[in-house]
Every structure is written in structure tokens, then in C-alpha cells.
Amino acid sequence: MSKKQLYTLEYPVRCSPSILFEFLSTPAGLGEWFADKVDENKEHVFTFTWNDSSEKAQLVDMTENKSVRFHWVDAPKEEYFEFEIEKSEVTNQTILVIKDFAEKKEIKDQTQLWEYQIKDLFHRIGA
Template sequence: MPKKSFFELEFPIHSSPSLLYQYISTPSGLSEWFADNVNSRGELFTFIWDDSEEQAKLLSKKSGERVKFRWLDDEDDPYFFELRIVVDEITKDVSLMVGDFAEEDETEEAKMLWENQIGSLKHVIGSV
């Protein structure tokens, strides 16, 4: 099985951390930008796009700060993706840090996918 490597991206977002957290941690928030529809039952989140469906387990969350998911397909692997809100102590600027894993030859593609997704998020929040 090909080894995946971790990468992290930072996106400045003009939003309050509490509003941003709603968009990254709730099924209704995630369905506005991440997938066409999102359902959850406890720690199990189902992400629906057009005609495909993926399930992820919520590994951890810290209110107002971060969420961490693992795709069920990767359940036997240590891979996850994390959305973390960072507030600059001095400027109070808000950024969303995205941490994810991708196979070496797919890293650029994965980063572009996240850039598109976060572009949708910014559009929904009105942070364009």
C-alpha cells in the first residue's frame, strides 16, 4: 500500500471563530460547502456528493477550535483530516488550518481540492 504524507494548508477567513466552527463541525454547516449533504449519527458522519457517499468517524473535537475526522475506508490506517481554527493573538485575524494526508503523487491534487472546498466555504460565509 502506498505511503501517504501529511500536509497542512492555511486559509485566512474573515469570520468569527464561533461562526466558522459551526461550518466545520455540524452536518448542516458542512453540507453548505464540503459536500452536497451531510448526516451524522453520533460520531459517524456520512458525506454525500452527487452519486457517491463516504463515511467518516469524528475522532475528536474541541469546541470553537478544531475537528478531526477519519474516513472509514482508512480505518486501519493512521490517516485523518483536521480542520483547525487559529486566531492571531495580536491582529485577531482568523485562519482555518487544514491538515490532511495524500499519496506522494497526489499531494498537489489534494491541495487543489482543499483550495476549492475552502473557496466554497468563504463564499458561503461571505468572506470572499
């Protein structure tokens, strides 16, 4: 059993779900903000490259304009990272929900890393 636990982050976004979805689900979109380079093979395995290191993640679930779930190839089966796009019923605002796994003592650092990446995403989409 993994020592990592699921944590969730939410970010309001000023853009349409369809535009946001492109940045979350395609190699070109993810390469704009998530990694330096992103490639996808025929089995829907994405290779994310940062500087001289790379990690592979399997696309395990995708719902158009709603959610994308990846599983790191080297991680335990129950761990994943996911992007969900929700609409606030009160404000009608688009909300990006990120679900990821980390050890309890690393959640704060991982959250800061996500926040840095999300700032880059928002800059790219003009939000």
C-alpha cells in the same frame, strides 16, 4: 504502513471562530460547502455524499470553536483530516488550518481540491 503523508494548508478567514466552527463541525454546516449532503448518526459517524457516491468518517475529536478531527472509516488508523481554528497573535486574524493525508504525487491535486472547497466555504460565510 501507509504511503500517504500529512500535509497542512492555512487560510486566513474574515469571520468569527464560532461561526466558522459551525461550518466545520455540523452536518448542516459541512453540507453547505464540503459535500452535497451530510448526515450524522448516534455514533458520530458522518456520511458525506457527493453526486452518487458517499464516504463515511468518524468524528474522533472535537474542541468547541477550536478543532474537529475526522477519520475516514476505510482509511488506515493513523490517517485523518482535521480543521483547526487559530488566531494570529500579530494580526488577531482567524486562520483555518486544514490537515489531511495524500500520496506525495497527489498532494498538489488534493490542495487544489481543498482550495476550490474553501472558496465555496468563504462564499457561504461571506468572508
